Amino acid sequence: MAETTYLEAIRQALFEEMERDESVFILGEDIGAYGGAFKVTDGLLDRFGESRVIDTPISEAGFVGAAAGAAHMGMRPVVEMQFIDFISCAYDMLTNYVATSRYRAMLPCPIVVRGPSGGYVRGGPFHSQNPEAAFLHTPGLKIVYPATASDAKGLLKAAIRDDDPVLFFEHKYLYRRIKEDLPGGDHVVPIGKARVAREGKDLSIITYAATVWKALEAAEQLEKEDGLSVEILDLRSLLPMDDAAIVETVRKTNRVMVVHEDTRTGGVAGEVAARINEQAFEWLDAPILRVTAADVPLPYSPPLEDYVLPQTTDIVTVARKLAAY
């Protein structure tokens, strides 16, 4: 079987879900004839027509709100943000209206908001963002951020079928750089379950999205140069978070670091560390360490972007410190 890219996996999930369920429709800027800024929706207009593949005006709050209303009426809208950076324009709709609708009004709001996220692409401060932490603090939303093509497909299918709103972050650096043989059949990956990306026994790296690949690189290097056996836990779902998997890896290796591409303060790593503190403190042999971006807007020029974002060498440095503690 031919290998499938991360991008193509997402397209397949959209295609299959639209085939399976007539209430699924997609909307966003330039997603129809143009096929989307990254061509994720290429071909969907031809297959499903203009009523189910809707080009929107540049009105993120407007079309997220409209998706919510359609979802109340039994539709399953999937919204594309041209870049995830523009999700902030719909922050009010998502956090005030969408996230609270089930709790406050017993109105289901099964929408998916997806879009290209993340840096390492010289995109500058407004085409590189990782906004997951801004929404992690909002009960009522679910958040997933896959690292592999298989998870991208399976989690998107799960997100579309989920009865609650799901933010689906796609890493644009991974779009065309990774590929794999996808499982056949109706491949659905449950939301809320982490994945062990590499088994190990000396220390654990908890991470998600593009930095899973950085962590894998670091793990190879640490094994070769230091003889360290590194376990990598890919969270995949940030909300809900898989506490059981986190505790399990802590109990296994007793040394943990958390790596993410997003900035440090108020980031996902802090939340992971707090959960470990509460649920597995006695299993720790060392403090929990973080590798993250520095707390600045992501700059554009290569030397600056490389300096701000977490790199493989950082993971190696911190892992050595952790192992020696």
Place this chain on the structure above:
Amino acid sequence: MARRAGPGAKGRGPGAVAGTRAAGDRSTPGVARGPRPSARLSRAQQLDLYYWMRLTRSLEERLVNLYRQTKVIGGLFRSLGQEADAVGSAFALERRDVLSPLIRNLGSMLVKGAKPVEIIRQYMAKGDSPTRGRELNIHYGDLDRGFIGQISHLGDMVPVMTGVTLSFKLRGEARVGLVYVGDGATSTGSFHEGLNFAAVQRCPLVVVVENNGYAYSTPLARQTAVTELKDKALAYGIPGVRADGNDVLAVFDVTKEAVDRARRGEGVTLIELMTYRRKGHAEHDNQSYVPAGEIERWEREDDPLDRYLRVLTAELEFDDAMIAAIDARVKDEIDAATDAAEASPMPEPTDALVGIYAEPALIEPLWYRAGVRSAVAAHERAAGWGTFHG
């Protein structure tokens, strides 16, 4: 790929608004009547308009060369065919006035004093570029010269310019602000909220809507059910006027009247400039969604430089040598700017930690980066990614 009929399939052709500038637009209530302001331009100013348009076009052409040599980092955005709208409108401002450009407004920035070397350094992500490598392309500003850098989020500069001009009003300064938005950006909430606030406050603000037919791939008819964007002004209780955006003198006239009106304390004007985006959204965009022949028709019949050259030589009687001298000057300036930009250094990595707050001006490096000048021994290793099957 499905091809949808754009507005160009019927109606969106060059000359659609030609000739409307005097009769149609002047009759809008609240806009001053009188002789065309451009009739008062000096001979030198008439040539200046050509210089700025030529500089805009040639500078972008140079950037295309650099892009093809992979010296530009990131996307390249053109304003080919829109030079008159940018230059003519900015030319209507005074030095003390402030404008906020968008991605098609290289020409406006040049008129306001932006230097070609700065633009090239920006596109090459150099350390001595105006943003020191933090922001891309023409996303920068300089308050001393009177332009404010845009962010990507469309529409956001409208409320910001409302605030800029509100400050002029509060301090009793006879200054005016000008903000550009694309046809697509008029769909944003920020456009609406900012414009409404400016209108109710009677801020000295001119809003220039550049109707170039498309927002990325989306034609105007998919963006709004309004057929003339100037009609959006009705919703804010302000005058809305429309002019031929590819006629630099018409652009100057309509903007100058709105600027004068703002300076007199009569509030906001919305100007719709009819133009056409002849290149894709950015260099990567192959424009497959554009109806056949549309681009070529605009190029042939409604190129703003060609049109103004005809005015300069046929009506204003400038001779070819004077035009050629400007072309030569532009080329020399761009050559010098290119050399200087190419020789510029990339930023120092640790400069990333400077300037996030006034105080502290410098944040500490993350502990594991202490003493590390450059973050990476090797840059991101694309080839290594995705090879793990663990």
